[in-house]
Amino acid sequence: MLILEFLVKRIAQGLLIVFITSLLIFTLLRVVPGDPVRLIVGGMAPPDVVEKVANKMGLRDPIIVQYGRYMRGLLQADLGQSYLRPRSGMIATGGQYVDPTKSDMAPVTDLILERLPFTLQLGGMALLFALLISFPIGVAGGLHQHGWQNALAFAVQSLFVSIPNFWLAIVLILFLSVKLKLLPALGYQGFSYVLLPAIVLSVEIAPFIIRTLTTSLGEVMQSTFIDEARVRGLSRRRIVYSHALRNAAVPLVNLLGIQLSTLIGGVLVIEYIFDYPGLGNLTVVSVVGRDFPVIQGIAITTSAVFVFINIIVDLVAYMIDPRVEL
Amino acid sequence: MTATTVIAAQPEQAPSRIRSVNRRILLGAWRMPSFRIGLFIFLGLLLLSAIYPELSSISATKMIVKDKFLPPLWLGDKWAWEHPLGTDQLGRDMLMRSLIGLRYSLLVGIVTVLLIFIIGCGLGLFAGFKGKWWDTIIMRITDAQLSIPMIILAITILGVSRPTVPTIVIVLALSGWPLYARVARSAAVAERGKEYVRGLRVLGAGDWRILLLFAAPNILPPIAFVAVLDVARMMIFEAILGFLGLGIQPPTPSFGSMIADSRKYLINAWWIATIPGIFLAVALTSINLVGSALEKSRNRIYGGL
Numbered sequence: 001m002l003i004l005e006f007l008v009k010r011i012a013q014g015l016l017i018v019f020i021t022s023l024l025i026f027t028l029l030r031v032v033p034g035d036p037v038r039l040i041v042g043g044m045a046p047p048d049v050v051e052k053v054a055n056k057m058g059l060r061d062p063i064i065v066q067y068g069r070y071m072r073g074l075l076q077a078d079l080g081q082s083y084l085r086p087r088s089g090m091i092a093t094g095g096q097y098v099d100p101t102k103s104d105m106a107p108v109t110d111l112i113l114e115r116l117p118f119t120l121q122l123g124g125m126a127l128l129f130a131l132l133i134s135f136p137i138g139v140a141g142g143l144h145q146h147g148w149q150n151a152l153a154f155a156v157q158s159l160f161v162s163i164p165n166f167w168l169a170i171v172l173i174l175f176l177s178v179k180l181k182l183l184p185a186l187g188y189q190g191f192s193y194v195l196l197p198a199i200v201l202s203v204e205i206a207p208f209i210i211r212t213l214t215t216s217l218g219e220v221m222q223s224t225f226i227d228e229a230r231v232r233g234l235s236r237r238r239i240v241y242s243h244a245l246r247n248a249a250v251p252l253v254n255l256l257g258i259q260l261s262t263l264i265g266g267v268l269v270i271e272y273i274f275d276y277p278g279l280g281n282l283t284v285v286s287v288v289g290r291d292f293p294v295i296q297g298i299a300i301t302t303s304a305v306f307v308f309i310n311i312i313v314d315l316v317a318y319m320i321d322p323r324v325e326l
Numbered sequence: 327m328t329a330t331t332v333i334a335a336q337p338e339q340a341p342s343r344i345r346s347v348n349r350r351i352l353l354g355a356w357r358m359p360s361f362r363i364g365l366f367i368f369l370g371l372l373l374l375s376a377i378y379p380e381l382s383s384i385s386a387t388k389m390i391v392k393d394k395f396l397p398p399l400w401l402g403d404k405w406a407w408e409h410p411l412g413t414d415q416l417g418r419d420m421l422m423r424s425l426i427g428l429r430y431s432l433l434v435g436i437v438t439v440l441l442i443f444i445i446g447c448g449l450g451l452f453a454g455f456k457g458k459w460w461d462t463i464i465m466r467i468t469d470a471q472l473s474i475p476m477i478i479l480a481i482t483i484l485g486v487s488r489p490t491v492p493t494i495v496i497v498l499a500l501s502g503w504p505l506y507a508r509v510a511r512s513a514a515v516a517e518r519g520k521e522y523v524r525g526l527r528v529l530g531a532g533d534w535r536i537l538l539l540f541a542a543p544n545i546l547p548p549i550a551f552v553a554v555l556d557v558a559r560m561m562i563f564e565a566i567l568g569f570l571g572l573g574i575q576p577p578t579p580s581f582g583s584m585i586a587d588s589r590k591y592l593i594n595a596w597w598i599a600t601i602p603g604i605f606l607a608v609a610l611t612s613i614n615l616v617g618s619a620l621e622k623s624r625n626r627i628y629g630g631l
Contacts, residue, residue, distance in 0.1 A: 017466070018473075021474055024471075025478075029482065032482065154618070157618075158360070161558070163607050163610075164603065165562075166565070167602075170589060170599055174592050174599075178593060215625070265476055284570070288485060299474060
């Protein structure tokens, strides 16, 4: 019952957040200079043609009216159609005039659903690698607060957080892909193409996990129930793995919810560098091309994902530790 | 008699203890070797980037094509003393370009964090102190802002307006303030219920007076110590924007655009991509060492109180 109440409340709040986000990005796109029509009809088109196309697309209506129209579509799960991408998949460039009011442009929903699995795959692999790197280091650092393990955790975390992701990407492409020919780097032709971008992303996430793990595990190990467990005669392995880690996991799960936007930002840059066919790459191309419906769709998708994952995070934290307030 | 002396001694001790909390945090950090190493590296880089470009006659933007692709000292067979870290594809000195890039990077990072600190903490304190409607509105805007990844916001704005140092700072600040607002708000909510605030209310002090003169000095310093870490984060973001072509525009060198341009020469002239990255990574490491030492020492002192 408590969980149901929590879900209803959080989903209502989440819808509000997605609504505000969409309004923010919608207004921002139209207030900031840069006319998508100019890019659609090409630089050579006379101003009256620009105005005509803009009026036909409804881009000269008041923002509130445009937003209302957009919302009506959104309620029917229709995010509109791309300004630049026809159904066939080719990108229309400026000059070649493609009439965006016609229905041969790709629906934004399709564009996003097509790419979302790739991005989720990359994000998931990156998270997995990050956990693999940071668990041994973080647990060792947390258990030995005054030993070399803690110093190592501190050093690794300071170093990793200081490496710019795009630079690491280039250096790894140079060494692992060009020089040693171990991993493929650019584009996507199979699972192995995920590995290198995922490694770069995991280096970006790992320091946060290491830091949280060392501090929270260190705190938990000092609490009385750990001493009590020792008195009860439990083995050290049992104490660490089933008592201490379980309690130290709550801040870790919360961290994932907070760091999600860093992860999404990282995904965007990494996908752009590796030419990986995910949402991040689509974002960069759409922003440069002023493809309003696609940008709005992506913003709504990411904020929905953000809200969803934060709800899950709070639920998982509650499952692990029922003392956590929902 | 003894009772009066105790009462007289009490108010004298209180202000000196409040001041000493911050001083103890600094002192605690100073005792850590990582803090000192980080601080010395950082000051060294700061001095180098402040002095060397002023003294040297080499220009960071002038192209000398006959000197192009010179490797760093003692590497390869064409190195030259006047270009200790080699030259790029247009014969520009790598050391000079990296140092100028470092100047801009630090400028953007520090100014942005100051701005974020003022906006975020200001709104957070206000929301936490006023409560009710103000709190709800400001915090929901914060949530919405947090759910838009900063980079999407940044490329949306910078993609069209010509990126200059002020616009970059504003965009980065716009996306960075929500976390500070959250932290400051929760601290303000906790502070609001404390005895001294209620005491001040009884004495007739207004919201603003309590907030600015009494609560802020308690709430802000702990946040400020951790803000050092965000200078590094903002420097990375500045570099990412530069890499995407949305940072400080050429010919002015910036780390991001230098690394982006050098990708084409990666195989023949690896140093063009590597050297700015190393400069950036060393600067970031030094700032992070200082920041995490401050954070550790802060947590230790607040945990011990």
